[in-house]
Amino acid sequence: MLSEDELISGCRKGNRASQKALYELYCRKMLVVCLRYSKTTAEAEDILQEGFVKVFNAIKDFRQEAKLETWITRIMVNTALNVQRRKLYLYPMVDVEELNLPDTEVSVSGIHFGQLLEMIQTLPHGCQIVFNLFAIEGFSHKEIAEKLGISEGTSKSQFARAKSLMQAKLLKESTYYERYGEAKI
């Protein structure tokens, strides 16, 4: 098993074996990232492919200031945003009214990430992106606004709507489990 430095060095030389090894190491995690920003698996795999080509082309410039995984994730997110930006052009993000949130705490612990992914994928385009960027990637609304070319308020309202929808979905799932007594996956 090659070390991360050896992998990076091999990829910088254009060694196909090293590139394949790097891909094998991170492709599964990165596909989850891509799935969060897309509606279908095929779409996510396209983003993954485009992202890894960018990784191999740009790895010469990788200065190892951040972790390799973080750097690759950033490239995947940016690639996904580029793809989604084309859709956002067709369906521009606007301020949306915040739904009435239930006061009860809805927990996601114990729910399989596959179900969570499905829930995220069912969110509207704008909500899905803002939710991912804010809740999972940890960007601030200001940063999201800069990235997507929207106002900070729009980002906030989109996130609030996404969160409400997610909570509603989670609540529905919880009720279903409670009613039929099925164990959470």
Place this chain on the structure above:
Amino acid sequence: MNDMERRKFEDSFQDAFKDAEVNPSENVWTNIELDLEKAQGDKMKRRLLFFQTLAAASVVFAMCIAGVGYYVMNHESPGNLARQSEGRVYADHDKTTTNDQQNAQIGKDSNDASRIKENLADRASIDDNSTSSAADKSDNSRPLNNDGDIRHPSQADETSADGNGVTQQNEKLKTTPQDKSSLGKKSTALIADAKIQRANNAANAHGLKNSASTANVDSDPTKMKTISASSAAGAAKDNGTGSVTSRKLPPLNQAATPALQLPAPATDQASSADPGMLLLLARAEEEKRFAAEDKKQAKSKSEKLWTSVGFAAGGFSSTNSSVAAVPSNTMYSMNSSTTAAQQSKANGVSYSVGVGFGTKLSERWVLQGGLSYLTQSSDYTANSVVVVDNNFADPKAASMLAFAPQLADESKDTRVAQTFPYNVNNNVRFMSVPLQAGYLVVNKKFGVQVNAGVATDLFLKNTVTPDGAGLSQTTQGRGDDSPYRSFNFSGLMGTEFSYRLGYHYRLSLNPGLRYPFNSVYKSNTGIESTPLTFDVGLRFKYIFH
């Protein structure tokens, strides 16, 4: 919800996706690899395009230079000759007479080569007439100056004119390098001159000054008009009516070689020796000398035969390779197909060393051949090994050698084992016999040559070197077992920029393209690959004179 709860909600999502993994489908990596190959191919294509454009531009530039040079030479040479001839005629004209009739006559003749010859002949007759007149009238003790066409300025004679007291500095014609080439053309005129000389001498002996014109008319009726004018000019001079001036010729016309001079006979021998014959003899000697000089010069400039030694380095692109569909769906056939595709489509580097010879077929066309050792090296990625007869201790790298149909031995149990991807180097060696025709666009100290031809490539061997500790190197020579053709023919095209370093040596830079006419692989392998090679060679030539 308060902020803490909100943060908790978001953190729970982060935790949920922290170690989440989903397997992508197999074709994602295949597509990534294709994208990377395509990018590399594009890069190679861009490089090739750059070099092709550079080569084309250099050829176009060289041809433009050659064209301009040819144009300048073609338009300067006759022009110079005409101007020089014109200058000579005008010089003679000035020194003999200002007669308008003659001036017009000579002026009209200046652009016509045949007329120039006539003028050259006429000039001799003019000189003879005037000289003989002067000699007759002034002093018979002065040696007779039967000057020819070609004279050195330092040897110009002074001839006293008649009783009008006009002293005339005769500027005689001089030879220039350009004149040498036209000597042959002038020979007819020179013979005519000789006849005139003889006639003049005879006339001098008998006191018949104008008989030269008659003799000239006899020798060449076409010159009658000019000669009449000459006679008139002579007469005008005799009468002292002509204004005699001298004009210096431009530096271009300064003599580079000693001029011919008719040997001056003693006065008492003038009647016995034939100066015309002496002139002819002297000119014959000069002709011989010039011919010998020309021959020597031509010999020194000629590069009839040469031999060369050199090397070349470049790259080759196999982007146009194709692999036939594999009918079987077994793991063995799938792997062989993948390996064949990767190996045959791999781009790489090419090196060659060799010796050559060349000969000149004509002034511009050359034929050159030689013998060169060519090696082409490429890398590809394999993800399987071939195990024969369960010999896991010595697996073979996945290559066309391992998968070649002609190697499939039914008696052996050949298996394919999937492995971690590893790098494989494929090195193919050829002996090549090129034969090219070349056209010398520029044939000076700096030379530009355009070459095209064919090469017979004799496959020697190929070596597969896997980049892994547990795999051994495999070498396969030519023959039935090899997937490569034993013989193949390639088209060659290139340019040669050379510089003559000395009498025997020339250094040349040769950018060139090589393209096989047939696939380098045998037809039963199902692989078509005609790699386009671009290399730049450096050759050192030894020229035999």
